[in-house]
Amino acid sequence: MANMAQAIRMALHYGESEMGVKDIFGQDVGAPLGGVFTATQGLKNAWNTPLDERGIIGVAMGIAMAGDRCVAEIQFCDYIFNTIDLLKIAGNTLWCTNGQIQLPMVVMTPVGAGIRGSVYHSHSVDSWASRLAGWKVVMPSNPLDAYGLLLSAIEDPNPVLYLKPKALMRVRGEDLIPGEPESEKDLKAMIDAPIGDRSKWKARWPELSKYQVPIGQGKITREGDRMTVVSYGRHLLLCNEVADKLREEGIAVEVIDLRSIYPYDWQMISASVRKTGRVLFVNEDTEVTNFAEHLAYRTTQELFYELMAKPRVLAGKHLPGIGLHASLEDASVPQKHEIEQQIRECLAEVP
């Protein structure tokens, strides 16, 4: 099975060969590195840029404005913050021009902790991104979704922010990407750049097929009737693990992989909470004005009389950074035992 970096690479290859993507660019995106997580190795339309995030976003806007499809990368989301007003303008361009100027651009960036990345390689941007009206925002939790969401992002006529959970870039999935060889070894030999001199290396791409995950559509990864847990990205996997553990105790927790942060699948959340009466929202962005607070608020407003317990939010601590030492990082972003604790407390609450 492909890992997420390989899945993204294959999606970008499909994008440039079948969907008209003419530019894939960012710092270290082109040869020889092919991205700090290798997600852009071997792509014919990948190129390197100056170390200039505002330049990257501005150029992407111009390319999209001119009518060409592009995928731009900000190397880590920690470095996207100095582009916020350009992202805002990209999100309001269609609206400000009363529908005249479309910006069909994808910006992808690695997010989150989990690799001991210290202060400037561990941030999240999903809650910030949820406030960028005019953008669509997605985050996969497995390679197949990474492939399908990226093709949908490329096809979408609006700007799409594609968040890559960096701790999952080497994690393999359970499903083959359409066209992917069954042998991991074969895939590696075909599309992973060799160590050392790469000047003559070319990727041998498998015969890939189009597969899309619709933006705005979540997925139930664990079915259950006792409680609902909503997450995405890296923490979705932690929620799945906790749900599996509790299932052994006879507690059936339903886990929803939201996959799209905006627009989000409220119908799926709503139906699940109506069934279980209990809900926990989990992500690792900082907790004050966290996107999950919006979901919890909406749950309270629309499903109040369906609830058996107060809705809960488990998010990153409101801290100015994520410290390098493991004890600091673990104390900053939600851990598996905390998810379990929140679920047990919620289940124990008596209305």
Add this chain to the structure above:
Amino acid sequence: MATKSTATSAGSSRGSKRPLKAPAKAAAPSKKAAPSTKIFSGLPKELLLQMHDLMVKSRVLEERLIKIYRAGESYFWIGGPGEEAWGVPLGLLGKKGQGLQHDWWHLHYRCTPTLIALGMEMIDSIRLMMNKVTDPSTGGRNFSNHYCFPQWNVAPVTSPIEVQYPIACGTAHAQKRVKGGGISIVSGGDAGTAEGDFASCLIWSSRQGQELPVLITVQNNRWGISTSYHGQHGESQIADRAKAFGIRSIVVNGNDPVESYLKIQEQMDYIRKTGKPAFIESMVSRLYGHSSASGANRVEGEVDALMDFEKKLLKSGVLKEAAAKEIWAKYEAEGIAAAEQARGEGVPTAESVWDNVYVGSENADWRKF
């Protein structure tokens, strides 16, 4: 406001009591002199008269917009009266049209003269000023002079001006790919060059072997709202910064339409021929201050490029006084009629606030997810 002519400025200044209508008296041409274009560097008479006509149209329009603001029919005015001698030649020289074969325009809110030269009707600017639903640029959503005309590759004007610099590198990148002769033209003010986006444009457009066909321009009126250029800049000319990147760079007297026309033409020809960027710092006047926030009153001591040009045309006999008066009167009448028409047109509805958040007005309201 303390003002002074720059080293490259030419001509006389015009007082603030100049009425917002046709000139009362223009300099009379010598009866003995035959019409001559020698003092206009050989530019054809038709072009000189066309530039004058468009400059008058732009000035009358801007002064009409100020009147609309003062009449309480608009919330805010910001514009470019005083930049006609730069903006009109720029608009005339572009490769006008839609698509990558044509020029892309990344303008700012003092670029009405360029839009007039491209063919914008007065009424469309007035509709924007009055926030009418018929406003073709924004549908009543944005400030005056925040134009957008996709049919001429005019990118949407944004209140932060400097963001246009890197965006222009993006359209230029796409233009370079098709090799159709189209270039990207980006404009900004002197104050905005302090932003990093300006440096981004210099860097991205001049990368060796990957140069971009961009005409990078700065309209230096020596002011950023109320802050003087002097005291905020260490460089002698902003154009010097481009030279450091190997970009062909010049300073022009933006108050002289003839010099502007010839120098813009030279730089555009260079870009189209080489595919490389070029830079122009244009020294211009700001005749009505920054915006209505500072009163939109006529500023003493600034060079009035339009009146200077008109005097020269009259003196040389290229333009007759009666014809000049007729031009002013024609556009005054057009502006009044356009305002009257726009006044009766509809405004955006409250329900339309959700329109065009996403393409095709796909639902963006979370309440309806």
